[in-house]
Amino acid sequence: MENDIRVYVEEAPGQRTELVGPTDMGLSLMELLKASGYDIMATCGGMALCATCHVEVLAGPALPEPEDAELDMLETLPVVHEGSRLSCQIRLTPRTDGLVVRLAATGA
């Protein structure tokens, strides 16, 4: 579809699964991951309050900078990476086409 973009989830080094998501529904990456059956809790429903949707961005287009609420939450995690983000704070837009992410370890 015209409004669809692709994001890739890296399951293991070199092993990526392609997900197709719409850009005209205001969905977040967290919602797409959940809808695709990935094991993320997203306890707070996308309010940047729980960090159970933590992902690591490995490659792809430059994303908008995280807002304060997201940075605050990332700060509380024991392990973060250079590309750590909360997937609920990443909107699916034409600008996120081609994003490659890895799910962070559960609980982190």
Add this chain to the structure above:
Amino acid sequence: MSTPISTDICIIGAGPVGLFAVFEAGLLKLRCHVVDALPQPGGQLSEIYPKKPIYDIPGFPEVLAGDLVDNLMKQIEPFHPTFTLGERVERFEKLDDGSFQLFTTDGTEIHCKAVAIAGGLGSFEPRKPAVENLEQFEGGRGVHYMVRDPEHFRDKKIVIAGGGDSALDWTNFLANVASDVTLVHRGTTFRGAADSAEKVQKLHEAGKIKLVLSSNVTHLHGNGELKEVTITGNDGKAEKVPLDCFIPLFGLTPKLGPIGEWGLEIENDAVKVDTLDYSTSLPGVFAIGDINTYPGKLKLILCGFHEAALMCQGAFKYIFPDKKYTLKYTTVNGAPSM
């Protein structure tokens, strides 16, 4: 081991639904003991969103989650429930006479006539840092994921790790309790409450605490008891620091935990119940609130309150199969108490 606690209903989970179940049980003159893995009551409301307003509690056009918990605690005061906080119910056994014996992580034993699981998303467990031999020093051997009793740290050498509010708050508090406090933070700035961050900075400047930024605790050392940690800077430089206690404070995350292993019928990480009285597949065990599932389930506080009321009727019948209870309104009975 301490003497077992004896009660009518043991409620697992002190979230809003577990707390309201105490009230409903109290109206039926059933005594309750409440256990929660968290050190404070309130479940998700206290742990995830204490300052967020809630708009869908009947009679409250708007109420802060933390205030709702305070009100629930006040509402149950007349029934004198007892609490075991900061301990997770781990093991659970049904005895021949139909009663139950529960055991917590810290060995507390509870004997009860019925069990109400109000475990929400499961018990909140600490997020653990990626340090190899962490488990070796858990369970009173030097690693603490919560500060339950600050006195435990009096005159001790402690290292706190983390950059959120609880790491900052406890650093400030324990600076006056412990003999030596070091705060290790991965980053260079603190994003917690500005005044807590400022206090930490001032304590550091006054030489009352040590602040190690851009660093992580990477190794624990000791023989049975924790003796030293290695703190490694983002530049790769490492230093060994002697200590008595290591307190990693990286927040909590919910895990279904042991409830999934008690032989109850489970569907999608939730306990299946009969909506007649929210009984589970095991007679005498009930499940209410976010932890249960049935056709049409809504994970809302309001729905959990309703489930608590019906559950208590079911528990009453289980405990006293020959007694008849006639519903009286609280407005008729007057102010309820035990």
